[in-house]
Amino acid sequence: QVQLQETGPGLVKPSQTLSLTCTVSGGSISSGRYFWSWIRQQPGEGLELIGIIYNSGSTNYNPSLNSRVTISEDTSKNQFSLKLRSVTAADTAVYYCARVIPDYGAGYFDLWGRGTLVTVSS
Amino acid sequence: EIVLTQSPGTLSLSPGERATLSCRASQSVSSRYLAWYQQKPGQAPRLLISGASSRATGIPDRFTGSGSGTDFTLTISKLEPEDFAVYFCQQYGSSLTFGQGTRLEIK
Numbered sequence: 223q224v225q226l227q228e229t230g231p232g233l234v235k236p237s238q239t240l241s242l243t244c245t246v247s248g249g250s251i252s253s254g255r256y257f258w259s260w261i262r263q264q265p266g267e268g269l270e271l272i273g274i275i276y277n278s279g280s281t282n283y284n285p286s287l288n289s290r291v292t293i294s295e296d297t298s299k300n301q302f303s304l305k306l307r308s309v310t311a312a313d314t315a316v317y318y319c320a321r322v323i324p325d326y327g328a329g330y331f332d333l334w335g336r337g338t339l340v341t342v343s344s
Numbered sequence: 345e346i347v348l349t350q351s352p353g354t355l356s357l358s359p360g361e362r363a364t365l366s367c368r369a370s371q372s373v374s375s376r377y378l379a380w381y382q383q384k385p386g387q388a389p390r391l392l393i394s395g396a397s398s399r400a401t402g403i404p405d406r407f408t409g410s411g412s413g414t415d416f417t418l419t420i421s422k423l424e425p426e427d428f429a430v431y432f433c434q435q436y437g438s439s440l441t442f443g444q445g446t447r448l449e450i451k
Contacts, residue, residue, distance in 0.1 A: 269381075269389065269432055269442040318388055325394070328436040330379040332400065334388035 224249040226319050226335035234313075234342050240306040244319030244335060245299070252277070252297040257322035257329060260293060260304045262315040263337075270315075274322060275302055282328075309342045316340075346371050346435050348443035356451040363420040365446045367433035372413045374437030380409055380418045383445075384429045392431075393418065425450075 230242035244258070251258055260272040273283035275293045283291045287306070295302040306313060317340055321333040347370040357363055367378065376396035381389035391400040393409035396416060406421040420427055428450050433443040 268444045269434075271440055271442070274440075320388075323394070326374065326377050326436060328440040330391065330394045330434060330436055331381070331389070332391050332394075334390075337388050 224321070224333060226321065226333060228317060228319050228335045228338040230317075230338060230340070232339060232341060234309055234340060235344050236310055236342055237308055240304070240309050240313060240317075240340055240342070242304045242317055242319075242338065242340070243301050244303070245301050246321075247300070250297075251295060251300055251302060255324075257324055258293075258295070258302045259320050259322050259331065261318045261320055261331070263318070264312075264315040267315075272304065272306070272317075274328070311342050314340065314342045346373065346438050346441055348433055348435055348441055350431075350433060350443035350446045352446060353444075354447045354449060356449050357423055358451045359423050359425055361423050363418075363423055363427070363448055365418040365420075365431050365448070367411075367416040367418070367443050369414045369416070369435060371438070373416070373435045376412050377435060377437035378409075378411070378416050379434045379436065380407075381432045381434065382427075382429045383432065389432060420448075423448075 234240045254277045259274045273293045290307045292305045316337040318337045319335045320331040322329040349368045351366045378396045380393040383389040397409045408419045430445045
């Protein structure tokens with residue numbers, strides 16, 4: 223049974239870099255069958271795609287975050303990671319990692335981590 | 345970017361009733377590339393429907409997705425107490441966007 227688990231600091235200071243890791247257990251991120259993604263949900267709000275890392279290792283980011291985001295993978299650890307630079311209070315959110323079922327150009331999300339709340343505050 | 349508008353914002357119904365949730369796209373969604381998710385408080389979203397009408401593994405058949413083009417519907421035929429949650433639609437026919445959600449609450 224594949225599971226995803228987000229880890230990282232729950233508190234980040236403004237202007238610093240938010241760093242999270244998603245560890246995938248029960249399956250390999252390099253199987254080639256799936257993409258992997260980060261999604262966030264600001265308090266009381268809807269869902270916002272941050273970006274996707276494809277099985278080629280290439281990435282696609284939300285244009286509104288593109289200049290501040292990097293998603294990378296470490297296949298040796300079966301993990302993928304998120305870095306969001308220059309954070310502000312507006313980046314306070316629950317951050318989810320999720321598995322993407324490729325379909326057409328993007329896909330849909332069939333498996334999610336439990337999410338981790340990251341608060342940006344001094 | 346395709347904008348998805350969900351309605352109503354909040355739907356108040358009783359267990360046993362039928363729920364109809366709408367997701368309208370600002371442009372036609374290619375080949376019915378639309379998914380629905382359920383989210384309960386403090387939990388991650390759960391995939392219900394993909395391809396506009398295909399139920400995900402383990403999803404009860406009281407959940408039905410339908411529609412094409414710009415108008416999509418999630419119908420819950422007979423509400424169970426555990427169905428009261430927030431529901432999101434998501435399109436993946438042109439990039440990827442989410443609707444803002446419909447809250448289904450107990451009347």
